[in-house]
Amino acid sequence: MDDTVTLTLDEAEALSREVLTRHGFDEAHAGAITRSVVAAQRDECHSHGLYRLIGCVDTLHHGGVSPDATPEIIDIAPGVVRADARQGCSLLAFEQARPALIDKARTNGIAMLALNNAFHFSALWPEVESLAEEGLVALAMTPSHAFVAPAGGQAPLLGTNPIAFSWPRPGTFPYTFDFATSVVARGEIELHRRAGEAIPEGWAVDRQGEPTTDPATALEGAMLTFGGYKGSALSIMIELLAGPLIGDLLGHETQPANADGQGKPFHGELLLAIDPATLLGTDRERHMQHAEALFEGVLAQGARLPSQRRHEARRRSREIGVTIPATLYQELDRLRQPKGPGT
């Protein structure tokens, strides 16, 4: 038996929707989650792809997440829209606030979306890329559970605090990055522990703040930010902007989605959108074309652009579909059955 299964994008989408609605998500949430999960699978971001559905269903069964909350979209100021997810998934709140964000960015040149009270489990790049598709420049950030020590410290205080950016490019995929401000994802350290392998120095410190290469000691201590004190300063900025500035939680306060401490955290997310057309008027095309010189300069050195592998995967997946482990397919297939285990 083949140990992988290949699905068309339509089949992947149907599978995701069926799993989610079978377990109680309403059509609107199932649609928004599916669009994010299938986009990640299409781009071969496996950890944010179809695999993530298992965690969604699990979190829902632990209680605390609303599977059918209608996000409340509030006009705060000419340049600010707020989306209160009301304990639902962040993705539907983003989708429903997105038109107002785009409209405000076009009118004002720059605008901001404060997304609150959200169950958050997705990558940020699908959101910033969806704004780049409208010709906007976009920036997003969110806190997460506190696993990371500030530079010079030894205890978890900061979230892994990802930041994502997307810049529209004429005729090709946008320039996009999306990375955690921790050196690596926490899962990387767990993988090393399971494999009985040492982690590289610089990933984490022990409980005394001393560098460690032992993954178990690292998991008891704290992860480090990328780039030393500079990455630490950026991580704190992300906490502030996607936390108190929008009236939401800090990384060390993010609550598990439910009373038993399982499941994904609730917190906020901040998005900025800037419209180059508003800034540049009729010179827009010339300056956007001009930015291409920078990308060409990177590629001419044999260096890669961030997200380049992901965009190459997207081209492939559109032609030949997505391939996932057979065990994952079987688990998801069970989850979509009317009387399968887990319902």
Added chain:
Amino acid sequence: MDDTVTLTLDEAEALSREVLTRHGFDEAHAGAITRSVVAAQRDECHSHGLYRLIGCVDTLHHGGVSPDATPEIIDIAPGVVRADARQGCSLLAFEQARPALIDKARTNGIAMLALNNAFHFSALWPEVESLAEEGLVALAMTPSHAFVAPAGGQAPLLGTNPIAFSWPRPGTFPYTFDFATSVVARGEIELHRRAGEAIPEGWAVDRQGEPTTDPATALEGAMLTFGGYKGSALSIMIELLAGPLIGDLLGHETQPANADGQGKPFHGELLLAIDPATLLGTDRERHMQHAEALFEGVLAQGARLPSQRRHEARRRSREIGVTIPATLYQELDRLRQPKGPGT
């Protein structure tokens, strides 16, 4: 003879103004440059302090910089103001556009200043801190001459591209950072070359893209960004936002201020300002207070906040003045004389 000279802040300000006006800067530019240079000296940022006046005067004598340009302040959109420095120093353009930026941030929640065609030599933190004094959250970025290779590359393409952020704190100095996205300043490598010392691995690559610890080889090759591919991605973002987005130059295009290739570069700068009061209304105070928990968490670990040393220096300087090398004082004192050398 004592090899240092201590000046009150008033004396430092008078010295700076006299040097600048003696060499042709008008009162408005001399005032704006002086405020930045004296603030840096007060905070013991020596490289951006009074020492920087020598470079200002030198650049002016090489021609190309306007010592008396009146910045043009243009209302681009409800959320965007443009300041065309018209080949003058960036500092006066910032000061003159600042009220409009603040006003737009208060009205819209978020606003942006596009500063163009500027002779740029100053740190960014005085500008973001001046916005934090108004209760605003501020972010600034600017490109600079291309000395830095993108991650995976080997040739200079990116500027050292600093980014600065400031967050207002009740009753104390703001949370502020301001750092180059290169691992270190180029001057650090030059200091190592002069001292005949190796540089640490990770600062630079040779012309083939191989790591080097030889400062001369590094200066012929390219500097690296902090934090590997993540810092490189951020550096490219800064180029895009403070370059093509505002209709200005990329790092590898920044022109020397004058025909003979000497002097400081001309380019753009981007500033964002966000008003927490607009976002949070009557909850503002509670959430700003809440952010203090994060700073307390950092300090409780024995870690430092960025700019902490600078703010401590500020307290000292306000009491006892600023101390500079006697040789620097003598050079500046000569530069302010009616018939001194250099006029």
